[in-house]
Structure formats: structure tokens, C-alpha cells
Amino acid sequence: MGIDQLYQNLEKMKKLLMTLIILGLGSSALAQTYNTFEPSKTQFMLRGYGHTGFEYLDTGGEQESTFLGATFAPIFLYKHSDKLMFEAELEFELEGNELKTGLEYADVMYVLNKHMTVRAGKFLLPFGTFMERLHPAWINRLPSRPLGFGHDGIAPASDIGVELRGAFDLGGPKMNYAVYVTNGPRIKDGSEEPEEAGMLDFGYYEDVNLAKALGGRIGLLPLSDSSMEWGISAYTTNSTGAEDSDYKEVGAFLWALDLSYVKSITPLQGVVDIKAQYNSSNVDTATYYEIEDGISEPYSFDNQSSSFYTQLSYRPIMSGSDFIKQLEFVGRYSDFNAPEGAEWEEKSTQYAFGLNYWLSWRSVVKLSYQTTKMEGGHDSDGTTRTNGLFVHWAIGF
Amino acid sequence: MKTTTNFKAAIILSVMASIMVACSSNKKPIATDTATEVAGSEVDFKIEKSGAQLWGEVCNRCHIAPSPADYNDTDWETISLHMRVRANLTEEEITKIETFLKSAN
Numbered sequence: 001m002g003i004d005q006l007y008q009n010l011e012k013m014k015k016l017l018m019t020l021i022i023l024g025l026g027s028s029a030l031a032q033t034y035n036t037f038e039p040s041k042t043q044f045m046l047r048g049y050g051h052t053g054f055e056y057l058d059t060g061g062e063q064e065s066t067f068l069g070a071t072f073a074p075i076f077l078y079k080h081s082d083k084l085m086f087e088a089e090l091e092f093e094l095e096g097n098e099l100k101t102g103l104e105y106a107d108v109m110y111v112l113n114k115h116m117t118v119r120a121g122k123f124l125l126p127f128g129t130f131m132e133r134l135h136p137a138w139i140n141r142l143p144s145r146p147l148g149f150g151h152d153g154i155a156p157a158s159d160i161g162v163e164l165r166g167a168f169d170l171g172g173p174k175m176n177y178a179v180y181v182t183n184g185p186r187i188k189d190g191s192e193e194p195e196e197a198g199m200l201d202f203g204y205y206e207d208v209n210l211a212k213a214l215g216g217r218i219g220l221l222p223l224s225d226s227s228m229e230w231g232i233s234a235y236t237t238n239s240t241g242a243e244d245s246d247y248k249e250v251g252a253f254l255w256a257l258d259l260s261y262v263k264s265i266t267p268l269q270g271v272v273d274i275k276a277q278y279n280s281s282n283v284d285t286a287t288y289y290e291i292e293d294g295i296s297e298p299y300s301f302d303n304q305s306s307s308f309y310t311q312l313s314y315r316p317i318m319s320g321s322d323f324i325k326q327l328e329f330v331g332r333y334s335d336f337n338a339p340e341g342a343e344w345e346e347k348s349t350q351y352a353f354g355l356n357y358w359l360s361w362r363s364v365v366k367l368s369y370q371t372t373k374m375e376g377g378h379d380s381d382g383t384t385r386t387n388g389l390f391v392h393w394a395i396g397f
Numbered sequence: 398m399k400t401t402t403n404f405k406a407a408i409i410l411s412v413m414a415s416i417m418v419a420c421s422s423n424k425k426p427i428a429t430d431t432a433t434e435v436a437g438s439e440v441d442f443k444i445e446k447s448g449a450q451l452w453g454e455v456c457n458r459c460h461i462a463p464s465p466a467d468y469n470d471t472d473w474e475t476i477s478l479h480m481r482v483r484a485n486l487t488e489e490e491i492t493k494i495e496t497f498l499k500s501a502n
Binding site: 043045077079082085087109111114115117119126132133134138139165166167168169174176177178219225226227229260262271358361362 | 454462463472487
């Protein structure tokens with residue numbers, strides 16, 4: 001082999017190598033374009049929660065027990081961009097043999113600037129914190145709601161309207177606010193359910209009049225570790241009756257105070273969580289009618305109600321035992337006062353105790369005992385004591 | 398009755414409004430230039446919290462905080478916007494927490 005030939009061969013190899021390198025680089029560049037997963041700005045998440053359980057109730061000596069039909073609440077989160085988002089929650093629940101459905105919320109939100117977001121649609125109201133932040137079964141530490149919330153409760157839970165909200169950093173402490181205008185409640189005039197005359201119906205979403213409800217909440221987190229939050233809320237409307245009714249002029253004013261304190265305390269080997277909320281409702285005095293012996297009798301009362309709850313829970317997360325770490329101990333006191341002289345006059349107090357086992361951060365088995373003493377109430381006179389034993393299993397997904 | 402009701406409402410709402418206005422004009426009082434020069438990194442050190450620390454403090458307030466590994470980056474973006482609004486968090490808090498969650502999953 002002459003030198004020339006060797007040189008030619010080397011040249012050929014060089015070309016081949018170059019081609020290979022170019023091909024290799026090119027394909028890896030190509031591969032990169034195909035493998036790089038660029039998340040799209042538009043994102044959709046299907047989430048939700050459900051719960052099921054067993055309940056045993058003893059109401060003044062009358063016992064009942066039942067497995068609870070499961071409830072299922074799918075939540076749809078649609079993020080359109082870094083500022084625009086839609087959220088909606090559907091509820092499915094078996095009530096007796098009927099499937100009850102509901103639209104818990106459906107609203108669109110847009111981040112206007114660093115300190116302000118606008119929401120519109122049907123949303124959970126920031127009247128205190130229980131309904132907006134703490135009621136989902138996987139968040140609530142007890143199987144039941146405190147007195148004053150939920151069915152026939154005095155605290156508004158959700159409504160249709162617009163809201164502005166936001167937060168500020170005060171250099172350690174933080175402050176947050178929310179103000180909203182919504183359709184507002186309707187007063188029950190007693191024509192359908194005489195025993196509920198004078199109650200506010202917050203679950204009636206169709207606007208019955210021109211007046212709107214105006215409300216808001218201010219939250220203050222005084223400590224720089226965000227462990228404590230105090231909140232004050234107010235809610236007012238000039239009219240709760242239909243435009244052409246006698247109750248058009250009946251206004252209402254509600255206010256609430258809330259507290260949350262969550263802190264991991266080393267000497268206690270765990271997390272202490274305190275929650276509390278006080279609600280007060282004042283509805284303008286009006287005349288209602290009760291039918292007695294076929295004669296319609298007018299009556300009136302000072303329409304003021306209030307309710308309060310405080311809850312203490314403790315999770316020994318620093319325990320050496322994997323089993324004990326997942327446990328949680330809960331105690332809650334709540335009371336409810338409905339106006340004297342109303343058909344639904346009531347004074348109730350309730351104690352609830354619970355032992356929870358956390359399977360994950362959003363799945364919990366709750367065992368609880370609850371005892372309620374009720375004086376009055378629209379189903380009965382005198383004092384009724386109800387004791388209940390609950391086992392619930394909640395899961396968020 | 399009605400007038401007292403409205404009066405009370407007006408008082409409470411105007412107190413709320415004035416607190417809001419007061420706070421919105423309250424610029425984040427972190428180290429002005431002079432303070433930075435004087436106290437330097439000490440001030441920054443005291444005020445600047447890491448995303449991980451904020452996650453531990455903030456995300457436990459209502460429910461047990463999820464760990465970074467519970468969701469992928471795409472989901473964390475959706476969740477962060479959702480929680481920013483629902484929990485009324487400050488932009489600083491949520492930006493830092495989101496960055497931490499996405500870096501540690």
C-alpha cells in the first residue's frame with residue numbers, strides 16, 4: 001500500500017466520521033425537539049372528594065342507625081393562563097332513594113394585579129372561614145358541621161355575584177381582603193313553611209328583588225410564620241323580600257369573627273390546630289302570620305340569631321411510632337341561638353369528640369362521638385338530647 | 398331597627414375599606430436602600446424565607462400540606478393558582494412555594 005492510498009483511505013474515513021457526527025448531532029437535536037415536554041399554558045385537572053360512613057343516632061331515646069350513601073363531589077379546574085382560571089364543583093348525594101345533585105360553585109377568576117383578583121359566578125362566600133376553607137369532608141376534622149352552618153344555618157355559604165380579593169405582605173405580618181356583591185338571600189315569609197317564618201334562605205339563588213347583598217372579610221396574620229389568622233366579616237342587604245311583597249323593606253345585617261392557629265410545637269411533639277368562628281345575624285323586625293283554628297294571627301319577634309364554634313385538634317407527628325404519627329385527636333364545642341318568639345326558637349349546645357387516622361394527606365378515617373342538647377327547635381318543644389356515633393371515611397383526589 | 402342595621406353596616410364596611418386603602422399604600426417595608434447598606438444581608442436574611450419554609454408554614458393552615466412529589470409540574474401550576482385565590486395568599490408566597498414544589502418533586 002503506497003502512502004497515497006493510505007492518505008486516500010484516511011480522507012474517506014474522515015468524511016465518513018464527519019457524516020456520522022453530523023447525522024448523530026442532527027438526530028439528537030431532532031430527538032430533543034420531540035422529547036422536550038413543553039407544558040401547555042392551558043391546563044385541565046379533574047379532582048374532587050367523596051365520603052362514606054356509618055352513623056348511629058339516639059334522639060331522646062329513639063334510636064336509628066345507617067350506612068351513609070356515598071357522596072361524590074367532582075371538581076373541575078381549568079387553568080387558561082397564568083392569570084385566568086375556572087373552577088366548578090358538582091355534588092352527587094343519595095338522599096333516601098333519590099340522587100340529589102348540586103352545583104356547589106362555578107366561577108371564573110382573573111388575577112388583575114399583584115394584590116387583586118376578580119371572581120365572578122357562583123362562589124363560596126368568605127363569610128368567616130368554615131364554609132369557604134374548612135367544610136370539605138377531607139379538610140373538616142369531624143364528620144359533622146358545627147351548629148349554625150349548613151341546612152337551616154345562619155351563615156351564608158355561597159351565592160352568585162362578583163368579588164374582588166387579594167393579599168398584602170406587611171413585612172412579616174400579612175393581610176388579606178375580599179369584598180363581594182351578590183344576589184342575596186330571600187326571607188321565608190311563612191307562606192310555604194309557617195314554622196320557618198323569618199328565616200333567611202341563602203340557598204335561593206334566583207334574585208327576588210333589586211337589592212343586592214354586599215359583604216366582605218378582612219383577614220390579618222399578625223405573626224411572620226403565618227400560624228395565626230384573625231378575620232372579621234360583614235354582610236348586609238337592604239331587602240330580603242320580593243319586590244312587590246310586604247317583606248321588601250326587611251333588611252339584614254350579619255357579621256362574623258374567625259380565628260385560626262396552626263403550629264407545630266416541639267415540646268408537645270405535634271401540631272396543634274385551633275379554629276373558631278362566631279356568627280351573628282340581625283334581620284329587621286317584620287310581621288308574620290300563624291294560622292290557629294283557621295284564623296290567621298299576626299305575630300312578630302326580635303329576629304336575632306347567633307352561633308359559635310371552637311375546635312382544638314392535635315396530631316402527634318413527631319412521635320417515633322408510625323401508627324401514632326397518623327392519629328389526630330379532636331374536640332369541638334358549638335352553640336346556636338335562634339330568636340325567642342319565632343316558631344323556630346332554639347337554644348342548642350353541642351360537644352363533639354373525635355379520633356382520626358390519616359391514611360394520607362387527603363384521606364382520613366374519622367371516629368366521633370357527639371352530644372347535642374336542644375331547647376325548642378321547629379320540630380319539637382322542650383329539651384331534646386341527641387347522641388351520635390359516627391364513623392366516616394373521607395378522601396380527596 | 399332598619400336604620401341602625403344600615404348604620405352598623407356602613408361603619409363596618411368603611412372600617413374595612415380604610416384598612417384596605419391603608420394597606421394598599423403600605424409598600425413592602427423591606428430594606429430600603431439605606432437599610433440595606435446599613436444592615437445589609439442581616440435584614441434580607443431575616444425577611445427572605447425559602448420556598449420550602451413557606452410551604453411548611455402556609456400549606457398546613459387549612460389542610461395537611463401535600464408533598465412536592467404528590468403532583469407533577471403542570472398540576473402544581475394549576476394548584477398554585479387555585480390556592481393563591483382560594484387561600485388569599487400573597488404573590489411572593491405562592492411564587493416561592495410553586496418554585497419549591499416544582500423543584501422538589
